[in-house]
Amino acid sequence: MQPAPPAADPHAELLERLRAGDEAAFEQLVREQTPVLLRVARRLLRSEDEARDAVQDAFIAAFRGLPRFRGESRLGTWIYRIAVNAALARLRARAGADEVSLDQWLPRFADDGHAALAAAEWPGDTGPERREVRERVRQAIDRLPETHRTVLVLRDLEELTTDEAAEALGISPGAVKVRLHRARQALRTLLDPWMRGEQP
Numbered sequence: 001m002q003p004a005p006p007a008a009d010p011h012a013e014l015l016e017r018l019r020a021g022d023e024a025a026f027e028q029l030v031r032e033q034t035p036v037l038l039r040v041a042r043r044l045l046r047s048e049d050e051a052r053d054a055v056q057d058a059f060i061a062a063f064r065g066l067p068r069f070r071g072e073s074r075l076g077t078w079i080y081r082i083a084v085n086a087a088l089a090r091l092r093a094r095a096g097a098d099e100v101s102l103d104q105w106l107p108r109f110a111d112d113g114h115a116a117l118a119a120a121e122w123p124g125d126t127g128p129e130r131r132e133v134r135e136r137v138r139q140a141i142d143r144l145p146e147t148h149r150t151v152l153v154l155r156d157l158e159e160l161t162t163d164e165a166a167e168a169l170g171i172s173p174g175a176v177k178v179r180l181h182r183a184r185q186a187l188r189t190l191l192d193p194w195m196r197g198e199q200p
Contacts, residue, residue: 029075038052050087055086058085
């Protein structure tokens with residue numbers, strides 16, 4: 001059975017106009033892509049101003065890099081990766097400023113190999129409870145070290161594949177899997193006291 005051909009890039013016509021220097025095409029690209037790029041930049045940087053600066057950096061880099069874009073990925077995917085890298089560059093520039101150790105939030109195990117403390121049940125997933133769970137999860141994600149938080153954001157919130165996250169971060173797929181596993185474990189530990197009703 002032959003593999004399915006890759007789907008046509010819905011931005012193919014826009015790309016041709018961009019390459020021709022069409023100013024309206026540039027305006028269209030910015031208008032269409034800005035909401036998605038701002039979303040991921042906000043999640044990574046946790047700062048509205050820095051997110052907007054990163055997106056602006058991404059568009060500048062994309063416009064300059066357009067002559068080298070060979071169309072091996074979709075135009076939207078290509079610009080998305082540039083925006084992720086622009087946000088990551090800003091994160092690296094401030095690395096260590098708010099970095100904490102993840103080890104304190106990893107699960108503890110008894111001598112027999114079982115968890116020292118059983119995981120609590122998650123609260124309900126409807127109405128006000130659902131909104132509160134999402135807010136608590138967001139707050140807990142913000143407490144994770146940048147290297148682990150970034151992987152969690154790209155994989156679980158932005159829904160990139162392991163390979164896409166690895167490419168964006170410049171690390172191996174195996175490293176993405178390890179960081180993601182540890183980030184999820186730490187996130188569970190951070191949320192556990194609240195799920196047990198030990199925190200208001």
